[in-house]
Amino acid sequence: MNRLESWILWTYAGIILIWPVRWVVLKIVLGRTRFLTPESPKLEGTDLPLVSAVIPAKDEEATLDECLTAVRAQDYPNLEILVVDDRSDDDTLAIARRHADADERVRVLQNDRLPPGWTGKTYVLHRHAPMARGEWLWFLDADTKHEPAFLRVMLRYAGENDAALVSLLPELKCETFWEQVIQPLAGIVLMQSFPPRDINDDASPLAFANGQSILVTRRAYDAAGGHRAVRHRFVEDIGLAGKVKGLGLPIRLAIAKGLVSCRMYASIGQLVRGWSRILYDALDRSPRRLILKLLDPIVFCQTGHVALVAALALTAVGRGGAFAYWLLGLSLLHHGLMYAVFRIIYNVSVPGSRYVATFPLGNILTDYILIRAIRMCFTGKVAWRGTSYDASLSRTGDDAADADEAGELEAANR
Numbered sequence: 229m230n231r232l233e234s235w236i237l238w239t240y241a242g243i244i245l246i247w248p249v250r251w252v253v254l255k256i257v258l259g260r261t262r263f264l265t266p267e268s269p270k271l272e273g274t275d276l277p278l279v280s281a282v283i284p285a286k287d288e289e290a291t292l293d294e295c296l297t298a299v300r301a302q303d304y305p306n307l308e309i310l311v312v313d314d315r316s317d318d319d320t321l322a323i324a325r326r327h328a329d330a331d332e333r334v335r336v337l338q339n340d341r342l343p344p345g346w347t348g349k350t351y352v353l354h355r356h357a358p359m360a361r362g363e364w365l366w367f368l369d370a371d372t373k374h375e376p377a378f379l380r381v382m383l384r385y386a387g388e389n390d391a392a393l394v395s396l397l398p399e400l401k402c403e404t405f406w407e408q409v410i411q412p413l414a415g416i417v418l419m420q421s422f423p424p425r426d427i428n429d430d431a432s433p434l435a436f437a438n439g440q441s442i443l444v445t446r447r448a449y450d451a452a453g454g455h456r457a458v459r460h461r462f463v464e465d466i467g468l469a470g471k472v473k474g475l476g477l478p479i480r481l482a483i484a485k486g487l488v489s490c491r492m493y494a495s496i497g498q499l500v501r502g503w504s505r506i507l508y509d510a511l512d513r514s515p516r517r518l519i520l521k522l523l524d525p526i527v528f529c530q531t532g533h534v535a536l537v538a539a540l541a542l543t544a545v546g547r548g549g550a551f552a553y554w555l556l557g558l559s560l561l562h563h564g565l566m567y568a569v570f571r572i573i574y575n576v577s578v579p580g581s582r583y584v585a586t587f588p589l590g591n592i593l594t595d596y597i598l599i600r601a602i603r604m605c606f607t608g609k610v611a612w613r614g615t616s617y618d619a620s621l622s623r624t625g626d627d628a629a630d631a632d633e634a635g636e637l638e639a640a641n642r
Contacts, residue, residue, distance in 0.1 A: 240531065271387065279364045283309070284312050285314060286348065301376050353454075369441070385480065412570075413593075504604065508601040
């Protein structure tokens, strides 16, 4: 081997060494992480606080019925349920009304507009959260399914930690090939930026919440400015958690096992668009931060794929000397170590996943998602759920929000 080939092999070996370190770190972190299950300690007693479930629903006919059935089945007696239909074009409203007819705890509200300066979900929650009467507000997405013990478990968890806001990472329902391939890897990109240990550390400024299911006290919600304070965010959950923690109030994040499940996206198009939007906003719309996230898989994952192809190609064309054989051996070791790490990641997100071996494809698609998110930083254009947003969103947020509230007050006083 010449000097260049030796340098390549030693550099590549150094890259590979990160993977046993990652495996050990993952094992330690997960070993110290608290998982919430239906068997976790529950809030008991008779004098239980009123909880208001608030469910924004836009074109959710595929999931809303199951979601509402699960919410109504909560083993918690002091609960009201508000479903807000947000200009749906499908049977969302009819499904919500059917549940309201069957259960007096369910109220159906309708949103008929989206003012400038707001993202859709933030406006719906801002406008309708004041109609809830609960001491605790439970914001949840219509594509979630909560087990009957959920509220008692989460309220006990909040009480044990004196937390003003609690949320969790649910198990992912992945029913298609592309969901199985992409979801766990896209999720780990996000969680690398928001380690649960730092989120749950009251001394750390880092904040995170998962909008699929958030419980927050009314007092903390109002003090933080509610959803008006995060009106221009596409990840309003992270923004709201930051506002609450910024007040010096504890927040907590847990991982769920058998307690909550969620099917985020049903097609590869939704997966790509949805995760691009999430990572774009979660990383502060910063191209620098997103580029650094992109470099991680390129350096530590894709080098393994390139090395394997190069080694096989050199061998195939009759140039399989010591360099090619060493490169082949290192690349196989690299893939074996990556598989061990990704097996842990896939099984946490999707228990019993049979698609761990597809991680090389998942790596490439996650790269594409990050590239789309980087492009959004320069264009400012985001399209989601039939609404297009542009770079003026954050710039017009203050004036638009003030004008909208003034208009609502004027209408209320007529």
